[in-house]
Amino acid sequence: MKRRVGEIVRKQVFLLWWFGMTVQFCFLLGASLSYDTTSFSRRELKGINTSKPRPSISAVKLNTEDHGHVVIENGIVQITLSSPEGYILGISYDGIDNVLESRNEEQDRGYFDVVWNKPGNSSTFQRIHGTEFSVVSLDENQVEISFVRTWTPSLEGSNVPINIDQRYVLRRGDSGFYSYTIFERPEGFPAVEVDQIRNVFKLQEERFVYMAISDTRQRYMPTMKDRETGQPLAYPEAVLLTNPSNENFRGEVDDKYQYSCENKDNKVHGWISVDAEAPVGFWVITPSNEFRNAGPIKQDLTSHVGPFALSMFVSTHYAGKEVTMEFQEGETYRKVFGPIFVYLNSVSSSENPLTLWTDATQQMSKEVKSWPYDFPRSQAYIPPTQRGSVAGRLLVQDWYIRGGRFLYADSAYVGLALPGAAGSWQRESKGYQFWTQANKKGYFVINNVVPGEYNLFAWVPGFIGDYRYNATITISPGSVVQLDSLVYNPPRSGSTVWEIGIPDRSAAEFYIPDPYPTLMNKLYNEQPKDKYRQYGLWEHYADLYPNNDLVYTVGVSSYDQDWFYAHVTRSTGNTTYQATTWQIRFNLPYGPFKGNYTLQLALAAAANSDLKIWINGQGNAPALFETGKFGGDSAIARHGIHGLYWLFSIDVPSDVLMKGNNTIYLQQSFAISPFQGVMYDYIRLERPPTLRT
Ligand SMILES: *[C@@H]1O[C@H](CO)[C@@H](O)[C@H](O)[C@H]1NC(C)=O
Ligand SMILES: *[C@@H]1O[C@H](CO)[C@@H](O)[C@H](O)[C@H]1NC(C)=O
Ligand SMILES: *[C@@H]1O[C@H](CO)[C@@H](O)[C@H](O)[C@H]1NC(C)=O
Ligand SMILES: *[C@@H]1O[C@H](CO)[C@@H](O)[C@H](O)[C@H]1NC(C)=O
Ligand SMILES: *[C@@H]1O[C@H](CO)[C@@H](O)[C@H](O)[C@H]1NC(C)=O
Numbered sequence: 001m002k003r004r005v006g007e008i009v010r011k012q013v014f015l016l017w018w019f020g021m022t023v024q025f026c027f028l029l030g031a032s033l034s035y036d037t038t039s040f041s042r043r044e045l046k047g048i049n050t051s052k053p054r055p056s057i058s059a060v061k062l063n064t065e066d067h068g069h070v071v072i073e074n075g076i077v078q079i080t081l082s083s084p085e086g087y088i089l090g091i092s093y094d095g096i097d098n099v100l101e102s103r104n105e106e107q108d109r110g111y112f113d114v115v116w117n118k119p120g121n122s123s124t125f126q127r128i129h130g131t132e133f134s135v136v137s138l139d140e141n142q143v144e145i146s147f148v149r150t151w152t153p154s155l156e157g158s159n160v161p162i163n164i165d166q167r168y169v170l171r172r173g174d175s176g177f178y179s180y181t182i183f184e185r186p187e188g189f190p191a192v193e194v195d196q197i198r199n200v201f202k203l204q205e206e207r208f209v210y211m212a213i214s215d216t217r218q219r220y221m222p223t224m225k226d227r228e229t230g231q232p233l234a235y236p237e238a239v240l241l242t243n244p245s246n247e248n249f250r251g252e253v254d255d256k257y258q259y260s261c262e263n264k265d266n267k268v269h270g271w272i273s274v275d276a277e278a279p280v281g282f283w284v285i286t287p288s289n290e291f292r293n294a295g296p297i298k299q300d301l302t303s304h305v306g307p308f309a310l311s312m313f314v315s316t317h318y319a320g321k322e323v324t325m326e327f328q329e330g331e332t333y334r335k336v337f338g339p340i341f342v343y344l345n346s347v348s349s350s351e352n353p354l355t356l357w358t359d360a361t362q363q364m365s366k367e368v369k370s371w372p373y374d375f376p377r378s379q380a381y382i383p384p385t386q387r388g389s390v391a392g393r394l395l396v397q398d399w400y401i402r403g404g405r406f407l408y409a410d411s412a413y414v415g416l417a418l419p420g421a422a423g424s425w426q427r428e429s430k431g432y433q434f435w436t437q438a439n440k441k442g443y444f445v446i447n448n449v450v451p452g453e454y455n456l457f458a459w460v461p462g463f464i465g466d467y468r469y470n471a472t473i474t475i476s477p478g479s480v481v482q483l484d485s486l487v488y489n490p491p492r493s494g495s496t497v498w499e500i501g502i503p504d505r506s507a508a509e510f511y512i513p514d515p516y517p518t519l520m521n522k523l524y525n526e527q528p529k530d531k532y533r534q535y536g537l538w539e540h541y542a543d544l545y546p547n548n549d550l551v552y553t554v555g556v557s558s559y560d561q562d563w564f565y566a567h568v569t570r571s572t573g574n575t576t577y578q579a580t581t582w583q584i585r586f587n588l589p590y591g592p593f594k595g596n597y598t599l600q601l602a603l604a605a606a607a608n609s610d611l612k613i614w615i616n617g618q619g620n621a622p623a624l625f626e627t628g629k630f631g632g633d634s635a636i637a638r639h640g641i642h643g644l645y646w647l648f649s650i651d652v653p654s655d656v657l658m659k660g661n662n663t664i665y666l667q668q669s670f671a672i673s674p675f676q677g678v679m680y681d682y683i684r685l686e687r688p689p690t691l692r693t
Pocket of ligand 5: 553585587660661
């Protein structure tokens with residue numbers, strides 16, 4: 001099926017009334033990326049070995065004779081699961097009896113869990129265990145097994161009201177196994193909110209000491225014991241290592257959130273056993289981002305001290321409860337999470353164990369290239385032949401840039417997500433999302449789309465706001481939707497008076513202080529671009545501005561030096577905090593033009609904040625603009641350089657401005673904790689309109 005859809009583009013602006021004032025509140029689109037298999041820029045691997053010779057490729061076997069256990073094996077790996085629960089009890093590989101931590105309880109080695117709540121209740125953590133085991137398919141080339149937990153009204157309150165089917169697939173010749181999970185809500189199930197869905201693997205503590213999550217983010221890790229003997233910092237996840245088993249770690253901070261990454265980049269991570277006899281790697285490979293929530297730049301956990309390796313499908317991390325999966329009473333649902341590939345590799349004792357990472361990235365590339373897989377047997381899983389694609393080109397038109405000539409949407413993030421307003425994808429957690437990044441000229445192709453109804457969303461680095469194509473896009477099996485050139489008109493009212501920062505949904509370009517020498521993660525001392533992942537940077541605000549808040553003078557200050565990366569509270573030293581008010585000073589050499597100026601205020605994060613703005617005078621005057629209480633992304637505490645994206649287009653009547661010096665006051669007025677505040681992405685003052693657009 002081939003379709004041509006005309007071009008219709010409009011600004012997406014939602015007007016809200018806050019505290020009786022008119023405020024343009026634009027939910028800007030965010031967008032994210034997807035997997036462009038040609039764009040991996042992995043380092044050339046030098047001298048990477050091949051793995052040890054493997055035993056001859058034997059047939060896949062299933063053994064259910066031992067009551068309460070299911071064993072699947074292929075001569076390379078052997079996986080033992082509890083039956084009918086489906087907990088992974090053991091993974092045996094390359095002479096290692098169990099790469100998982102056998103000292104843990106049976107349900108605490110390899111498992112699947114959900115964090116959920118009834119609307120209005122606080123959330124609870126639940127390990128999901130099957131009540132019914134079955135063999136889906138078995139031949140000498142592949143076995144697929146299933147552990148189903150069916151919800152019934154008798155489970156109301158104690159069990160998440162979703163039928164959950166956990167599948168494991170082992171294929172002949174594979175050095176690892178696939179895992180995927182099907183969620184299903186038939187009619188009649190009660191309402192529920194789901195905050196988190198993940199797989200957890202807890203590895204043998206003595207063996208797995210080296211963690212790798214990217215080419216540059218990898219290191220020897222402290223142990224769980226090191227954390228227990230350490231000193232918890234401002235929240236329990238962050239621990240100062242005061243008594244580590246390895247002296248090198250003394251004085252370092254460990255925090256699992258320092259190892260987060262954006263979902264688009266979260267394709268392979270895991271651990272290496274540097275054991276002299278048998279170096280082995282354990283890797284979680286996620287070949288597609290389609291089943292994760294909230295789009296490509298949502299951040300999430302990877303691996304962390306334990307040694308643990310996670311496969312995060314859904315979470316509220318770096319976003320907050322506003323991205324929860326919310327099901328109404330009776331709402332039906334079906335979605336497949338995964339498959340992911342759990343990959344094991346090894347080298348001989350004479351080789352460098354760290355090359356296992358390189359091999360894991362090569363395996364990841366292979367998995368990405370073979371996505372979507374054609375072997376899962378669930379009817380709910382959509383095979384490659386049943387998927388469709390969308391292609392087109394995105395241009396940008398801004399009447400105040402080059403006279404409104406079309407610009408290429410260079411490297412734009414373009415994606416399909418469930419229908420909704422522009423930018424709604426960043427809070428969308430229930431459907432599949434399919435993202436790609438356009439090339440320099442704005443051309444994009446989105447492949448492997450599951451049939452359904454979508455909106456096409458985009459955002460373009462260098463421009464504010466969110467694009468949404470104004471028509472529903474229907475993907476049917478095998479369909480190819482070819483769109484004409486689409487045009488994005490980013491929010492813009494008049495020419496630029498001044499601007500601060502780069503519109504890219506991140507605060508990374510602003511001033512990021514060096515960490516306290518007593519609170520470092522040494523890994524990031526070597527990686528300037530990861531400096532924001534250091535613990536405690538928010539506290540430097542009070543060091544830099546002990547009495548008077550930040551003042552930024554347009555034309556004099558530079559944003560990379562003079563604009564602190566987060567607008568935080570100021571600690572007054574005894575667990576009390578003060579609201580802080582930043583100033584932007586600028587000069588209008590002529591009297592203001594008639595009409596409204598526009599302050600384009602793009603935020604990269606917000607946590608439990610209330611942002612108020614005055615111009616030329618504060619005191620008791622009512623604020624010109626106030627967000628009201630907003631944000632819950634915890635990006636400051638979690639060392640993210642962004643959380644959710646917000647755009648406010650604020651009218652500034654010319655009579656509040658004057659010839660000569662003007663001052664904009666930005667106050668974050670909630671001040672109970674050190675982690676409250678916002679991160680700015682970009683701020684622009686625009687003159688009143690001079691063009692009819
Ligand atoms: C979207 O298209 C519909 C008709 O297809 C039209 O009525 C509506 O005004 C359009 N909205 C925007 C924002 O362009
Ligand atoms: C200017 O902004 C004010 C306050 O938002 C609004 O009431 C007014 O209609 C705007 N005027 C114009 C000409 O846009
Ligand atoms: C959930 O809310 C119900 C009332 O709706 C209450 O009876 C119950 O105790 C709550 N459960 C928890 C775990 O908070
Ligand atoms: C503690 O905080 C209160 C409230 O901000 C302040 O008045 C007081 O001076 C502080 N005490 C010390 C010892 O810093
Ligand atoms: C305006 O601001 C500039 C830069 O901060 C300052 O040097 C100058 O003295 C100010 N002028 C007046 C009239 O306050």
